[in-house]
Amino acid sequence: MRVVAAMSGGVDSAVAAARMLDAGHEVVGVHLALSRSAATLRESARGCCTIEDAGDARRVADRLGIPFYVWDMAERFQRDVMDDFVAEYAAGRTPNPCLRCNESIKFAALLDKALALGFDAVATGHYAQVVERVAPDGEVVRELHRAVDADKDQSYVLGVLDADQLARAFFPLGDTTKPRIREEAAARGFSVAKKPDSYDICFIADGDTRGWLTKHLGEQPGEVVDAGSGEVVGTHQGAYGFTVGQRRGLGLDRSALDGDPRYVVGVDAPTNRVLIGTSDLLGVDLLTADHARWCGPAPTAEVRVGAQVRAHGEEVAAWARVDDTDPEVVHVRLDARLRGVAPGQSVVLYEGTRVVGSATIAATDRARVTAG
Structure with missing residues (x-):
């Protein structure tokens, strides 16, 4: 299988590319240039997508002996992620740019370009698992599941993938803990083995979200x-x-x-x-969410799920149903109230460790308690 390995310049994507090569695939490394000012070197562990990162990715590709390219997607990233981020905050909502990046960039723009060039799939360094099962009709179905390493699990930010995208996605790290990934990187001689992780919002390198928004909105x-x-x-x-x-x-x-x-x-x-x-x-237990995305078939009736509203937040037992008139709207009734749930956040629904799908929270409320 011909696979594009998305290489950010970090340790996770480096090991992911190596594992795909070990599995016998024809692998090409691709670094996504997402910043219009990539000449700026990383100032902290927060930032990413710099020239320094591209160089780190290239050195790993050279060590693996695979072709390496830089694909410029800065304009698409600006429009679909950064501009969306500003617009959402201006509208009083709290977006998650990582989900938008996965939806619009890594598993839309990147995958679409890879397929157009004759590749079969995309592999990333996300911590999640793809599990294949055989349906009653004999069809092989690919499911998205949580990673083995609960502390690093990134299935939440992958909840925007639909079944077609999931069919062409590989996450080789989902069965391994982060410490072991670093050990493996060191054993392979990768210079990024001890490189700090990037975190928070990648395009706000100093972590000052309010200051960044003020520059854009005044x-x-x-x-x-x-x-x-x-x-x-x-x-x-x-x-x-x-x-x-x-x-x-x-x-x-x-x-x-x-x-x-x-x-x-x-x-x-x-x-x-x-x-x-x-x-x-602050506590709410009723969520109305739109822009529903399903990792498989959409539920046809009210279903029992686990609901998660933050990347590393707690999962709460809930009931979920698709709206009777709008298939992109989902109603979620939580068993227990959650605090600090904001419109714009994403609710990701689980069945055990399997990701059912996701939607963007549009409104919250509290169920009325009646005296019995």
């Missing part, structure tokens, strides 16, 4: 309002800099409040208001 002064009383209790320089569940950086005059801590409980983009309240207002 200061937009507004009011901080108590959700219970409707009283104005403070001001802010941009509602886009806040997310549901946030406690720090609210800029409140504590002397005007009681002793209970306050949290962001809502962001009203049209009025540029940040709503705050006590912790009892």
Whole structure:
């Protein structure tokens, strides 16, 4: 099989490429140039996609003896990931750019280009597993499952893959822990064996999301309002800099409040208001989500699932059903309330370790408890 190995310049994608080669595939390494200012060297462990990373990837490819190319996808990344990120925050939502990158770049743009060039599949260094099973009709079905290493499991950010994309995707690291991957990289003589992981948002290298958004959206002064009383209790320089569940950086005059801590409980983009309240207002157990993506057939009835709303958040037992009139809308009823769930986040649904699918949270609510 002819396989494109996506090589970021890190240790995970290096070992993934090596394992695909060991498995007997014809492998070509590809580094995605996603930054328009890639000449800037990495300043911390947060950033990625720099010239330094491309060089690291090339050195691994040379050691493996495989062809290596750099594919420029900066314009697509800017439009589908970075511009989307800004637009979502401007609308009062909290997006996950890693899911958008996997959906639009790595398993749309990259896979489409690979197929157009005659390749059969794409392999990445994500920590997840593809499990093949034989359906009753004899068809071989590929399922996406959690990784063995729970601390590194990345099945959440892969929940946007559909069945066709999953059929052409390989994740060779899903059965191994991160420490063993580093040991394997060292044994293979890869210079990236001890390279720090990138984390958080790759295009915000210093980790200051609010500062980055301010550069793109400018200061937009507004009011901080108590959700219970409707009283104005403070001001802010941009509602886009806040997310549901946030406690720090609210800029409140504590002397005007009681002793209970306050949290962001809502962001009203049209009025540029940040709503705050006590912790009892944070818990929600009803989710309405759109832009549904299924890793296999969509559920045809209400199904029992596990629901996860953050990349490394807890999984909560739930019921999920597809909307009766709109197949891209999913309704999720959680068994227990979750705090800090914001519109724009993704809810990924599981059946055991299998990823059923995902959707983007559009609204949250709390089930009404009636006296019995």
